[in-house]
Amino acid sequence: MTGTKARAARPDATSGAAHRFATFPARPDTPEPLDEPARDDIRLEQVMAALSDPLRLTIVQRLLLEAEAFDHTCGWFGFDRPKSSLTHHFKVLREAGVTRQRQYGLERRSQVRIEDLEERFPGLLDLVADWEPQEI
Amino acid sequence: MTGTKARAARPDATSGAAHRFATFPARPDTPEPLDEPARDDIRLEQVMAALSDPLRLTIVQRLLLEAEAFDHTCGWFGFDRPKSSLTHHFKVLREAGVTRQRQYGLERRSQVRIEDLEERFPGLLDLVADWEPQEI
DNA sequence: GAAGTAGTACGAGTTTTTTCGAACAGGCGA
DNA sequence: TCGCCTGTTCGAAAAAACTCGTACTACTTC
Numbered sequence: 001m002t003g004t005k006a007r008a009a010r011p012d013a014t015s016g017a018a019h020r021f022a023t024f025p026a027r028p029d030t031p032e033p034l035d036e037p038a039r040d041d042i043r044l045e046q047v048m049a050a051l052s053d054p055l056r057l058t059i060v061q062r063l064l065l066e067a068e069a070f071d072h073t074c075g076w077f078g079f080d081r082p083k084s085s086l087t088h089h090f091k092v093l094r095e096a097g098v099t100r101q102r103q104y105g106l107e108r109r110s111q112v113r114i115e116d117l118e119e120r121f122p123g124l125l126d127l128v129a130d131w132e133p134q135e136i
Numbered sequence: 137m138t139g140t141k142a143r144a145a146r147p148d149a150t151s152g153a154a155h156r157f158a159t160f161p162a163r164p165d166t167p168e169p170l171d172e173p174a175r176d177d178i179r180l181e182q183v184m185a186a187l188s189d190p191l192r193l194t195i196v197q198r199l200l201l202e203a204e205a206f207d208h209t210c211g212w213f214g215f216d217r218p219k220s221s222l223t224h225h226f227k228v229l230r231e232a233g234v235t236r237q238r239q240y241g242l243e244r245r246s247q248v249r250i251e252d253l254e255e256r257f258p259g260l261l262d263l264v265a266d267w268e269p270q271e272i
Numbered sequence: 273g274a275a276g277t278a279g280t281a282c283g284a285g286t287t288t289t290t291t292c293g294a295a296c297a298g299g300c301g302a
Numbered sequence: 303t304c305g306c307c308t309g310t311t312c313g314a315a316a317a318a319a320c321t322c323g324t325a326c327t328a329c330t331t332c
Contacts (some may be wrong), residue, residue, distance in 0.1 A: 076162070090279095123263070292315090296312095
């Protein structure tokens with residue numbers, strides 16, 4: 001991992017309305033994101049579908065809350081599932097416009113598209129952040 | 137339809153925070169609701185799943201906006217689908233906790249559980265109200 | 273180059289959701 | 303009682319989503 005703690009020390013505030021989720025300035029060595037819908041092409045029904053799965057809700061919630069909203073590898077989550085299943089779920093999130101993924105050498109890192117989602121569907125991410133996973 | 141306009145004339149404000157959707161006082165002749173989850177048993181993932189379908193989003197949006205949030209029969213929507221399909225979709229909405237249904241003689245009327253959803257998932261209904269159906 | 277690592281792509285099996293016809297239930301009015 | 307009307311239930315077919323093993327790619331390190 002390349003300096004997550006250092007970056008997390010001074011997050012910028014989200015542009016526009018103040019918000020509970022911190023965002024971070026782009027860095028010069030950041031690779032281009034994988035294919036994703038443009039902000040205005042994000043569809044509510046697809047975001048809802050992406051967030052209707054407990055595993056994916058967990059992913060988004062942990063991206064929002066556990067590590068100051070910065071990007072993480074698939075492996076970081078520690079889910080006990082086959083890799084191909086995780087690939088599938090991360091792809092659903094990205095194609096719905098919920099997350100952005102970038103390739104850093106070997107690993108693919110994900111982060112929530114906080115600003116885009118806040119503009120298109122204000123308040124939605126708060127619901128995810130406050131979600132309580134079903135107790136067994 | 138039994139007096140929708142008259143009832144809509146003076147809606148009460150939602151209890152708690154002021155809100156864009158009007159709610160209505162219960163009437164003495166109101167039948168018991170069909171089986172539905174209790175407020176605290178409404179699960180975000182199931183609400184998301186229920187709202188991930190364009191037809192169901194349309195139903196909820198029109199219940200919210202077109203008739204001052206009061207209840208309507210399945211037929212009122214005028215969808216060009218077999219009746220059994222509509223029954224299915226209304227059932228998905230009710231079982232997820234999004235709508236409440238009551239039997240009035242022949243017809244079954246639906247309304248959005250505005251207060252319950254506002255308490256559990258504040259802001260979610262605004263997203264539905266502002267949703268723009270995909271242009272063909 | 274060989275090995276190790278992070279994750280993808282494909283495809284099959286399974287499950288869930290959706291769709292829709294056909295038959296049914298039950299209130300209401302003539 | 304006989305239709306008519308609103309909507310349900312059942313069942314089957316079709317479509318979509320999920321799971322997961324296997325094989326593969328690509329980068330890094332030795």
